[in-house]
Amino acid sequence: MIATLASPLDAILALLGVWLVIGVAGLVRPMNLRIAGRSLFPLGALCGLAIAAIAAASLGLPVERIQLPIGLPDLPMHLRLDALSAVFLVLLGAAGAGISMFGAGYFRSGQGTPPGLLCFQYHVFLASMGVVLLADDAYGFMVAWETMALSSYFLVIAQHRLAEIRRAGFLYLMMAHVGALAILLCFGVLQGGSWLFTFDAMRAAHVSPLWAGAAFLLALVGFGAKGGLVPMHAWLPEAHPAAPSPVSALMSGVMLKMAVYGMIRVAFDLEGGLAWWWGLVPIGLGLFSAIYGIVFAAVQTDMKRLLAFSSIENVGILFTGLGLAMVFRGAAMPTLAALALLAVLYHALNHAFMKSLLFLGTGSVLHSTGERNLGRLGGLIHRMPWVAWLTLVGALAIAGLPPLNGFVSEWLLLQAFLYAHALPYPFVNMLLPLCVGVVALVAALAGYVMVKFFGVVFLGQPRERSLADAHDAGILERVGLAWLAFGCVALGLAPAPVVAALSHVGVQLGVGALPHNGAPWWMLVPFDTGQATYAPSIFAGALLAGILLATAMVRVFHHRRARRAPPWSCGFGALTGRMQDTAEGFGQPIRHLFTPFFAMRRSLPSPFDAAPRYQVDIGDRFWNALYAPLGPFIDRLAGGFAALQRGRISVYLLYALATLCVLLALVL
Amino acid sequence: MKPVDWFTQVLEVAAALAAAPLFQGWVNQCRAWLQNRRAPPLLQTYRGLRKLFHKDAVIALHASPLFRAAPYVVFSAMLAAAAIIPSMGTRLPFSAAADAIALVGLFATARVFLSLAAMDIGTPFGTLGARREMMVGFLAEPALLMVVFVTALISATTSLPVMSERMATQSLALSPSLAFTAVAFTMVLLAENGRIPIDNPATHLELTMIHEAMLLEYSARHLALMEWSAALKLFNYACIGFALFIPWGPAMGGAGPFALSAAIPALALKLAAAGGALALIETLSAKLRVFRAPEFLATAFLFAVLGLLVHLLLGA
Structure with missing residues (x-):
């Protein structure tokens, strides 16, 4: 035991194994909530904490590798622990611990997947993400990546009796596989003719600039689809509301970061000879995703959809920073490249904590009221003070307000942008500083969205009578929420040690390092x-x-x-909860200002309607332009193939003969 | 850090605290003169605060603790902002804790708390005001950050006192990028402080107000703190403008107590002039419809961008 603990990689592997064992243990008595929920999940949380602690301790250490005798005959599974993996393992373990703790109190028996099975899927999901981070060959990576996609798919459709949830799950599964295909092709390009699929071989391979660009684009599509980069975002606002809240938290807080991890791995580690201007692609896409996501978040009426769109925004910011780091690296400005990369890693860590916290908060609200619609909530700060105050921490953090953590990464990113004018490329050095305006707009809009989210759900008066018997979260759920809120505060108040730990990544990847300036630990x-x-x-x-x-x-x-007195409200006495501003009302200025973003359909009542109805449907232009025509197209394509199938044996024999003739002609 | 620096720091915060209502009173007075009204006494704002502090607080039945805590948070944010801005001297011990970007964040924090508190009672006016305030906020913040950015590019730092020092050592010639930025900043100042083209501080007509709508449910000490914070905010914004665009006057670097004694009249002079200018702008312009506010602030943003481009293209 001591021997295994001596090496961080072995210890982490063992703990990932423990996660699997916990998952399998849930299958023993699948219907028993007490075993699965109350004891296995907290155990998983402890395991996550241990992984985070070990990974954090390994940050200064040299790279460590092992080979496991499993996998393909001539390709055993390569595993490798470097600083980049360690940072994301810390993220996985620490955020996962809070979510597991919350999940212990959250999952109930009822319709849908039984708790024991959920426990299995959940822990397989966690362990597969761990393996994704450790994998050092394409085969192991893809197996773990697919396991992650499948286990999360089953978690999303936990309530599989509802047709809309099955539909959301299907969309997610499809996008996950389109992405996985792109990643697979990317690895195929990166091996550069050596036909060795270890990451080491890819690092050593020489790929022509054209193919390097192709591989980068494939990676961007693949990881972008997982991360929800516009226009590959369509699954995200469907799957997140469908999943149970701890699963949404895990997907949004942790799984999206796997996409960021993959992108960093490919762009900064595996691919050597990438031209600097490829970095402009993720900057452009990222900024567009950020603004698109936050604008859509502002008009949502479903609280989980709102948070899902906010995740798109944050992934956009992460990709923006990543692209900026690539541009700086290409321009041989190591300090600034390191700074931009730091901002990305810091923001990934931040977002894991704050978004998980917010999703779990909505989970508590959902449990206690049965409502996801903002229009039927309100005033919950009185009924659920624990959830409300802890969620407030997350909301303020994600709005990028000092002194919480969201501000730190925003600050780092802005600092990096500030020096973009020093780039030696004309036009780019003028356009990039202008991006600051977009980043600032996104951050300020995030504040707007969070005021809407928190204000409508928790403040004001209840909009429905049934909210009067809402109850606060249980003790296990509170512990989970409190841990995540603590993370938000701690990452906000002590950024310098975190930055020092994160800078190992830049050094190990050869990106660069921040100068030593002898600043005290608190600054x-x-x-x-x-x-x-x-x-x-x-x-x-x-x-x-x-x-x-x-x-x-x-x-x-x-x-x-x-x-104490009744509210004054300009002397208007008969105030009811229904007179408050609604979520739709809060979205109205955004609908007004950003009209081109939305595919809006309004149905207005005429003055003579006996029962007037006013309705606005806000659609996604990308869905209408890109996804909606795709279904009929594929149907038609499939119909064309179906024409081949005549159902008569003579026709099939003819096909066989034709094939034979063609092959013979080719051979001869 | 020398004792005189700490003294400057404390003096600055105390001066902001004491002089902010006076500055507001001065603006009101100028406005009244320009509009041919009889001006209220200069000390009227203090009297208002005193009156509010003496009253019984009336709190709505279902107000949450957030509603009661918000005035303190907003007030404290404005005090912290006053501690960062170099209005009298540039060697401020506290200014290392937060740079100009953090200052923008600090104003955002205050704004979010104010809006959340306005939504807490659940009256239609409060929520309406909160929504509008956040709208003006998200439009003004990019413009403000762009202003900060241009000045940061010129002075190669984001630390406000250092920025101010470097600006002061420039030649007196008006650089075009700074001129554009100054216009942008003035527009942001008007919007962020609820001044006339965007909001009217004197109105209580429900459908048009923004800032006042959020304070409707506040009374007595909470209202006093909120009013005081609003005055402090205006004072702070004026001082940011001085620090960036008229940086002469405050004690630079390690100057002794004598420089400090010259800084106080300089600040008073600048404030008097700025108050007059503000009153003039407010008298000459008419209030815009709420949905014209984006155009106004987009113009401000555009001016800041022009400033940036001019600086990058011409290096001036």
């Missing part, structure tokens, strides 16, 4: 102290001091008497 200084500094702990302390000062001032000036 984040990317370059030197004259240029930019950010010390969130001091900052938070000042905010706290300000609050204390204000309180003291009120104590001096004021007698602190207060009485």
Whole structure:
């Protein structure tokens, strides 16, 4: 046991095995909620914490590899633990721990998949993501990648009795496989004629610039489809609301990061000779996804769809940063490349915590009220104070407000953009600084969306009478939420140690490193102290001091008497919960300002309607233009092939003869 | 850090706290003169605050703790902002904790808390105001960040005091990029502080108001804190403008107490002039419809972008 613990890779492998064992243990008594939910899930959470701790400890250590005697006859499974894998393992373990803890209290027996089976699928999902991060050959990577897709597919359709959920699951499965095909082809290009499918062979292979570009585009399609980059995003807003909330959290918080991991692995590790300007592609796509996602998030009325669109936004920001790092690397500006890469890794870590937290918060609301529609919620801060306050932390963090964590990665990214004008390429060095405007708009819109989300769900008055018996989350769920909220606060208040740990990735990938400037641990200084500094702990302390000062001032000036009265509302007495602004109302300015984004259909009542109805349907232009025609097209194509099948043996014999003739002609 | 730096820091925050209502009173007075009204006394804003602090607080029945906490958070955010902005000296111990980008974030934090508090009671006006405030906010923030960016590019730093120092050592010639940026900043200032083309601080006509709509349910000490925060915000914005575009006056670098004593009258002079200019702009322009606000702020953004391009193309 001590021998296995000596090496981090072995220990992590063993813990991934423990996850599998926990999953299988759930199958022993699939209907027993107490075993599966209350004991196996917390055990899985502990396992996740251990993985995160070991991976974090391995960050400064040299790269470690092993080969497992499983896999293809001449391709055993190669595994490798480097800093990049370790960072994402920390993300998987730490965020997964919070989600598992929440899941322990969340899953109930009822319709759909029994809890034991869910436990199995869930832990297979976790373990497969671990293997994706460790895999060091294309075969192992693809097997783990497919396991991840399949296990998450079954988790998405946990409520498989509902037709719409089966439909969402199907869409997800299809997109996952289109993506997987692209990744497979990408690896096929990257081996560069050596026909060796280990990642080491790919690193050594020389690929012509044209093929390198093709491989990069294939990777972008494949990983973009998994990450929900526009226009491959269509599955995301369908699958996330369909899945049970811990699964949505795991998919959005953790699985989307696997796409980012894959993209970094391909672009910064496997592919050597990529021209700098390929980086502009992810910047463009990323910025467009970011703004597209957040604009759509602002008009949603389903809280989980809203969060799903916000995930598209965040993935867009991650890809933007990644592209920026590629451009800087290509221009031989290692410090800035390292900074942009840091921003990406930091944001991935942040998003894992905050998005999981928000999805789990919606899960608690869903359990307690049975509602996902924002129009039927409201005032839950009184009934569910724990969930409300912990969700508030996540909402403020994802809105990019200091001193929480979302701001740190935004700050790093903006700092990187600030120096884009120093690039030696004309036009690009003028256009890239302008992207700051887009990033700022996206961040500010995220604030808008989060005010809408939190304000409509938790603040105000209940919009339905049934909300009066909403209840707070149980103790296990609270622990899960609190852990994730703690992560948001800790990553926000102590960025410098995190940045120091993350910079191992840039060094190991040969991207570059930030200069040593002797800054104290509580202060984040990317370059030197004259240029930019950010010390969130001091900052938070000042905010706290300000609050204390204000309180003291009120104590001096004021007698602190207060009485409760009905709301004033400009003297209008008969106020009811139905008179509040709705989610649709909150979306209205966005619909007005960003009209070209939406495929909107309005049906307005005429003045003579006895029962007037007003309806707005907001559609996705990409769905209408790209996906909707695809189905009939494939149907027609399949119909063409069906014409071959006559159902008469003589025709098939004719086909066989024709084939034989053609083959003979080819051979002779 | 020398003791005099700490003294400057404390003095700055205290001055902001004390002078912000005065500045607001001064703007009101100028406005009244320009509009041929009889002006309220200069100290009227203080009297208003004092009155509010003496009243009993009336809190709506189903207000959550968030509603009661928000005024303190907003007030504290504005105080922290005052501590970052170099209005009297550029050697501020606290300014290392947050740069200009963090300052923009700080204003966003205040705005989000204000909006959330407005939604807490669940009155139609509160939510309406919150929605509009967030709309103006998400339009103004890119423009403001772009302004910060242009000045950061010129001075090669995002730290506000260092920026101010480097701006002050430039030659006095008006650089075109800074001129464009200054216009953009002024427009953002008007929008963010609920001044006239976007919002009217004096109106209580329900359908047009933004900032006031969010404060409708507040009373007594909470309202006092909110009003004070609004005054502080205006003061802070004015000081940001001084730090970036009229950086002469504050004690630069390690200057002694004498420089500080010169900084106070300089600041007073600049504030007096800025207040007059603000009142003039407000008197000369008419309030825009809510959905014209995006055009106004898009223009501000465009000016900032022009500033950026001019700087990158001409290096001026």
